[in-house]
Amino acid sequence: xxxxxxxxxxxxxxxxxxxxxxxxxxxxxxxxxxxxxxxxxxxxxxxxxxxxxxxxxxxxxxxxxxxxxxxxxxxxxxxxxxxxxxxxxxxxxxxxxxxxxxxxxxxxxxxxxxxxxxxxxxxxxxxxxxxxxxxxxxxxxxxxxxxxxxxxxxxxxxxxx
Amino acid sequence: xxxxxxxxxxxxxxxxxxxxxxxxxxxxxxxxxxxxxxxxxxxxxxxxxxxxxxxxxxxxxxxxxxxxxxxxxxxxxxxxxxxxxxxxxxxxxxxxxxxxxxxxxxxxxxxxxxxxxxxxxxxxxxxxxxxxxxxxxxxxxxxxxxxxxxxxxxxxxxxxxxxxxxxxxxxxxxxxxxxxxxxxxxxxxxxxxxxxxxxxxxxxxxxxxxxxxxxxxxxxxxxxxxxxxxxxxxxxxxxxxxxxxxxxxxxxxxxxxxxxxxxxxxxxxxxxxxxxxxxxxxxxxxxxxxxxxxxxxxxxxxxxxxxxxxxxxxxxxxxxxxxxxxxxxxxxxxxxxxxxxxxxxxxxxxxxxxxxxxxxxxxxxxxxxxxxxxxxxxxxxxxxxxxxxxxxxxxxxxxxxxxxxxxxxxxxxxxxxxxxxxxxxxxxxxxxxxxxxxxxxxxxxxxxxxxxxxxxxxxxxxxxxxxxxxxxxxxxxxxxxxxxxxxxxxxxxxxxxxxxxxxxxxxxxxxxxxxxxxxxxxxxxxxxxxxxxxxxxxx
Numbered sequence: 001x002x003x004x005x006x007x008x009x010x011x012x013x014x015x016x017x018x019x020x021x022x023x024x025x026x027x028x029x030x031x032x033x034x035x036x037x038x039x040x041x042x043x044x045x046x047x048x049x050x051x052x053x054x055x056x057x058x059x060x061x062x063x064x065x066x067x068x069x070x071x072x073x074x075x076x077x078x079x080x081x082x083x084x085x086x087x088x089x090x091x092x093x094x095x096x097x098x099x100x101x102x103x104x105x106x107x108x109x110x111x112x113x114x115x116x117x118x119x120x121x122x123x124x125x126x127x128x129x130x131x132x133x134x135x136x137x138x139x140x141x142x143x144x145x146x147x148x149x150x151x152x153x154x155x156x157x158x159x160x161x
Numbered sequence: 162x163x164x165x166x167x168x169x170x171x172x173x174x175x176x177x178x179x180x181x182x183x184x185x186x187x188x189x190x191x192x193x194x195x196x197x198x199x200x201x202x203x204x205x206x207x208x209x210x211x212x213x214x215x216x217x218x219x220x221x222x223x224x225x226x227x228x229x230x231x232x233x234x235x236x237x238x239x240x241x242x243x244x245x246x247x248x249x250x251x252x253x254x255x256x257x258x259x260x261x262x263x264x265x266x267x268x269x270x271x272x273x274x275x276x277x278x279x280x281x282x283x284x285x286x287x288x289x290x291x292x293x294x295x296x297x298x299x300x301x302x303x304x305x306x307x308x309x310x311x312x313x314x315x316x317x318x319x320x321x322x323x324x325x326x327x328x329x330x331x332x333x334x335x336x337x338x339x340x341x342x343x344x345x346x347x348x349x350x351x352x353x354x355x356x357x358x359x360x361x362x363x364x365x366x367x368x369x370x371x372x373x374x375x376x377x378x379x380x381x382x383x384x385x386x387x388x389x390x391x392x393x394x395x396x397x398x399x400x401x402x403x404x405x406x407x408x409x410x411x412x413x414x415x416x417x418x419x420x421x422x423x424x425x426x427x428x429x430x431x432x433x434x435x436x437x438x439x440x441x442x443x444x445x446x447x448x449x450x451x452x453x454x455x456x457x458x459x460x461x462x463x464x465x466x467x468x469x470x471x472x473x474x475x476x477x478x479x480x481x482x483x484x485x486x487x488x489x490x491x492x493x494x495x496x497x498x499x500x501x502x503x504x505x506x507x508x509x510x511x512x513x514x515x516x517x518x519x520x521x522x523x524x525x526x527x528x529x530x531x532x533x534x535x536x537x538x539x540x541x542x543x544x545x546x547x548x549x550x551x552x553x554x555x556x557x558x559x560x561x562x563x564x565x566x567x568x569x570x571x572x573x574x575x576x577x578x579x580x581x582x583x584x585x586x587x588x589x590x591x592x593x594x595x596x597x598x599x600x601x602x603x604x605x606x607x608x609x610x611x612x613x614x615x616x617x618x619x620x621x622x623x624x625x626x627x628x629x630x631x632x633x634x635x636x637x638x639x640x641x642x643x644x645x646x647x648x649x650x651x652x653x654x655x656x657x658x659x660x661x662x663x664x665x666x667x668x669x670x671x672x673x674x675x676x677x678x679x680x681x682x683x684x685x686x687x688x689x690x691x692x693x694x695x696x697x698x699x700x
Contacts (some may be wrong), residue, residue: 024225024255026298032380034258034300035610053458059550085279086272086453090410091482093385094419098484098492110269110279116227118187119219120697123665134185137662137699142596143550143587144627148661155527 025113027081027106030093035106037113038132043075043160045128046153051084052095057123060141061101067073071153075160078103083111083122084161100114127152130160179501185220185700191603192238194241195691198645198674207645212239214282227626229264238286240684242314242324242588249289253582258298259310266294268307271336274391274406275351275372277451278311283677284684288449290331300607303337303347313448316684320392325441328356328365335374343381348375352369357443368397368443372450385412393429397446402444404429404474408453419484421521421690425455425500430474433506433515434567446473455480456498457539461556463601463618469535469562475502478526478535489545496539504565505531531576535562550589557582564608568576597622597632605640622654630666636673644688647671662697 019102026036030038048064063079068078072160082092082105089109096105108114118137119124136152138145197210213236220229231249235241251264270276271577280287292309308331314327321595336351353373356365376389386409393404407426412419429446436442454471455478477562478500485493503523518531528534539555566573583601590596603616615638624634633653640648652670659665674688 024257024260027256031382034298034380036257045618053460055585056462059552062545063550086269086277086451087455088458089272089453090385090387090423091421091484092411093420094412094414094421094482094484097414097626098417098486099417100416100486100489110267110277112267115267116220118185118188118220118699120699122190123217124699128605133183139664139697139699142624142627142630142658143589144592144596144624147592148627 001059006064025116027108027113030107032107035149036105037079037106040077040079040104041130041132042077044079044080044153044156046149047079047117047126047128049081049108049119049122049124050081050089051122052091053084054122056141058122059143060125060145061099063146065099065101066070066155067146067149071157072103074157076153076156080105081108081113082106083108083114085109112144121131125149127156127158162213162618163598172423173502179225183222186217187399188215188217188696188698190215190696191193191239191694192540193689193691193693195689195693197645198688198690199313214238214239215328217330218249220662226252226254228252240283240316240317241319256294260296260298262294263292265289265291266309268294268305270305270333270349270351270374271347271389271469272387272453272622273407273451274389274408275349275374276307276331276333276449285314285319286448288313292331301339302526303335305333305335307331307333311449315448317440323362325358327358327441327448329447330354331449333372337376337378340677343379345374345380347374347378353447353449355443355447356383359374365395366443370393370395370447375567384408385414393446397443402430404431404444404446406446406450406452406473410454417486421480421482423453423455423480423482425453426477427452427471427473428503429477431504431517431575433517455642456500456535456537457482457496459539461581461585461601462620463581463603463616465605465677466616467560467562467577467579467605467607468676469500469560471500473532475504476500477503477524491545493540493542494543497537499526499528499534499536500532501526501532503532505529505565508567530563531565531567533563533565536560546588550586550587551597552587554585555583572609576606577608578613580604595624595627597624611641611698614638616640628658630654633670638673643673647673647688650688662700663696665696666694668693689691 026034049145050061064078080103086093086109092145123141126134131133171249190558191214192212195341196207196212199206216231218231220227229251230247233244233246233248235244249265251262251266267278268276276289278288279533280289289310290307290309290311295306297304307578311329313327318325324502331353333351335347337345337347339345342635353370355368355370361368362452372391374391376387379386388409391406395402405428410421410423412421430444444661452473456469461466480498483495505518507518509516543554544551545552545692561581562577564575566575581603585599587597588595601618604613606613618636622630624630636650650673652668652672654666655665669692671690672688674686677684677686
């Protein structure tokens with residue numbers, strides 16, 4: 001009976017629910033500094049979860065660096081959250097340096113942030129507006145996705161104040 | 162459970178009234194039907210295999226509070242117990258560095274020598290903690306506290322009549338302080354009360370484990386260093402046993418160059434071959450510990466098939482990993498890793514006991530066969546074609562893993578040697594069409610075979626509008642001892658991504674199976690012939 005009651009409550013939750021919010025999420029960057037993710041948000045924020053063992057993630061990182069160069073001056077922040085477990089964690093900084101990734105990379109070795117944002121597979125990306133609301137979720141990455149990410153970023157800029 | 166849910170419901174209700182709640186919802190459905198093959202030449206079998214594995218995670222956020230539940234329905238399972246229940250639930254308070262959660266959670270202390278809790282569904286491995294989990298993080302201090310229980314289902318017993326469930330009550334704390342700029346020092350203590358089931362279901366072996374841990378860390382822009390050591394004290398009845406683990410790395414980083422050297426020295430439970438036969442012994446490294454494996458984590462399929470299985474109870478080794486980018490289009494990765502046991506054992510046939518013999522330089526791996534030596538060399542080159550999303554990648558890998566069977570009279574040295582050449586091409590023709598092709602060729606010498614056999618895997622994926630994927634995998638082997646005698650496998654796959662956040666995929670055909678591993682944990686996936694379906698969505 002209590003399960004049925006719970007189900008009713010959950011269904012009603014969906015009806016009332018508004019956009020998800022990112023709040024109070026923080027993690028260490030590759031130099032050991034604690035970074036609050038919302039502090040990277042100006043007119044919007046693109047959050048990307050990745051790992052060294054994930055080939056599509058590595059392709060997406062290269063594209064994100066190009067987009068970062070273009071959109072960061074316009075006020076959109078980018079952050080990569082690496083979820084490599086302790087077995088590969090020590091190589092992340094070395095990889096990032098040689099790939100010339102200049103946007104912030106945070107470490108989530110126990111996938112706590114990924115889990116708290118309900119990510120299941122990577123690459124997993126979230127586009128956040130300036131109010132901290134999630135306006136787009138992207139699971140996976142295929143060659144050709146750059147066009148769609150770019151469109152999402154342009155739309156975000158148009159709608160920001 | 163019921164009281165907890167009632168509180169959760171009341172919490173949601175009160176928030177709903179104000180309509181300031183936000184939510185996140187994800188669903189994961191996997192199902193399949195077909196046949197599974199098992200056995201080896203001469204002892205072959207086949208069985209019908211169906212599975213249905215579904216779970217949904219709902220998280221609700223309200224100001225500094227969040228709450229979540231997971232509902233799971235698994236019946237019949239692919240590789241887990243049958244489930245139809247709310248398997249996760251939590252309430253969390255999170256405000257500027259302070260986070261407190263009651264319910265289910267995972268936790269990592271430093272690099273996992275004492276504590277690394279995680280779930281891996283494909284391995285049937287789950288060490289989620291039910292209880293209290295508190296973190297405080299600031300620029301100068303990090304503090305963690307955990308208190309709770311783990312009911313750990315031993316994955317290798319999942320399909321037996323009586324799955325083995327071990328119970329751990331964990332209490333632990335850890336503090337990390339920045340003592341100077343770039344330098345931090347941390348210490349922690351984990352205490353566990355353990356209950357291990359015995360042959361008689363109603364009898365449990367009880368023991369206590371203490372895991373004190375210290376680490377020293379230095380991080381700067383161009384140089385990182387970590388030294389992490391943990392001791393293990395196990396108390397069972399009146400007897401104590403001791404173990405230890407060390408993990409360390411240094412990393413040098415320049416603009417186009419990164420070098421990482423890792424070292425491991427795991428002695429959590431040095432055991433002779435007779436004692437090792439009991440894989441569930443209470444003195445072993447416990448399932449909530451998962452230190453770094455210190456060998457390369459591969460992305461190519463055939464390289465993940467016969468991995469080195471780390472003996473966390475008795476193994477030392479190191480890994481060197483180098484990234485080098487001479488220009489914007491070219492990337493190289495070189496990796497070398499090696500490991501061995503600290504001790505070898507000789508069988509004293511007169512007294513039927515094992516005599517322990519220590520490696521001369523016990524901190525460093527030995528290449529003598531008696532110490533189960535392992536080494537691997539990997540080199541990868543990647544070249545980005547003119548269009549930034551087009552690339553070609555090629556690698557070469559050699560791996561040697563020796564098992565020394567001290568009891569065998571005639572075949573003490575039992576090798577597993579692999580030589581693999583994978584090639585991967587990704588080409589973006591235009592915004593509406595791209596192609597991914599890979600070929601992996603592998604030569605394997607696997608005891609008791611005396612000659613190399615050959616494996617080849619070809620994979621093709623065509624991507625339309627970056628949302629529709631059509632492709633397949635073709636694999637063949639010259640090995641004569643595959644389950645069901647198969648030498649040829651073909652799978653076709655279709656995947657579709659709807660609205661960027663729903664992924665649907667379906668595959669049909671025969672899959673070879675093999676060993677899958679994560680962080681030193683492995684299981685054998687049986688060859689499968691049939692239909693698989695999956696749907697993943699995030700809202």
